[in-house]
Amino acid sequence: MPELPEVETVVRGIRPWLVGRTIQTVWCNREKQIKHLNLVAFQERILDQQFVNVNRRAKYIVCDLTHDTLIIHLKMTGRLYIGETDNANEVDRWVHLKLGLDDGNQLHFSDCRQFGEIHLVADKASILGKLGVEPLSEAFDLAVFNQQLHQRKRIIKPLLMDQTFLAGVGNIYADESLFRANIHPLRVSDTLRESEVTALHHHIRAVLQEGIEREGSSVSWYRTANGKRGEMQDQLAVYNRTNQPCITCGHPIQKIIVGQRGTHFCPQCQMNLTSG
Ligand SMILES: [Zn+2]
Known part of the structure; x- marks a missing residue:
């Protein structure tokens, strides 16, 4: 699923094409993907509205229109791009x-x-309304993060992916930031030492920033707004590298299931310390 860097890349790709433009036609052949409104109501409401701004919040693409907001979540295989009617794209059959x-x-x-x-x-x-802090914003404060980790007492990997706690981090970037911070994915959040919290705070930001610079990780379906693969998948140290040697110590990367999600880590570099 596209995470913060992938969604940010899509937003940056489509924003210049959309801001200032007015919606003149609507075509849809899959009404169920429009939530809360039927197609006729959606059409009536969105026609003649102008794109005022296009931004990202967590993994959502947020388009402020003249009167309403168009919010899109790509989930597993969604793609959003500027198309010209007769320009055949490989994914056009799923438009x-x-x-x-x-x-x-x-x-x-x-x-x-x-x-x-x-x-x-x-x-x-x-x-x-219920989304947590944006990890690349000023509001993602180290002292507050430390305090919240100690209040929550939850397994760290699923906590990082909880969108009401931290917005935009998913499976890939949770695994990568825990590896970089040398923290086992099953650690309970209130057992993290101050130095570990500092490292985690730093690496969450660093890996997401790097993901944006490399236009995201195309490990499966994700493509940028102009149909290119991102380049971050080549930089991932643990995600999707089960049984391959750790880039730091050479030990095989292990995959376990944590909170129903495949979780990749190095058992050597990320020892499971149960307490500080
Ligand atoms: Zn290692």
Whole structure:
């Protein structure tokens, strides 16, 4: 699933094409991906609205329109890109929504597995209200992070992926930041020493920033807004590297299931200390 760096890359790719443009046509052949509204109501409401701004919040693409906000979650296989009507794209057969713009371009949403979500809402807090802090923002404060980890007493890997705790981190970047900080994914959050929290705070930001610079990790379905693969997948130290040698110590990377998600780590570099 696309995480913060992948969604940020998509947003940066489509923003210049959308801001200032007005929606003139709507085509949709998969109504169930539009949440809370039927297709006719969606069409009536979105037509003639202009894209005022396009941003990311957690893993959501947030398009402020004249009156409403169009919020898209790509989930497993969603892709969002600017398409020209007769420009065949490899994913065009899974395009379920096309918004025609006043300059003749179209915003295409394709989704092979169809788990993606499209919301059109007057109040964006109804979708985004419960999200946690953005890890690349100033608000992601080390002292607050330390205090929250000690209050929560939860297994660290699923806690990092909890969108109400930290926004935008998913399986890939949780595994990578824990590896970089030498923290076992099963550690309980209140057992982390101050030095470990400092390292984790630093590496969460660093790995996400690197992910953005490399335009995301194309480990499966994800592509940038112009259809390219990202380059971060080649830099991953543990994710998807089960049984391959650790880049630091050579020990085989191990895969376990934590909170129902495949979790990759180095048993040597990330020892399971149960207490500080
Ligand atoms: Zn190692």
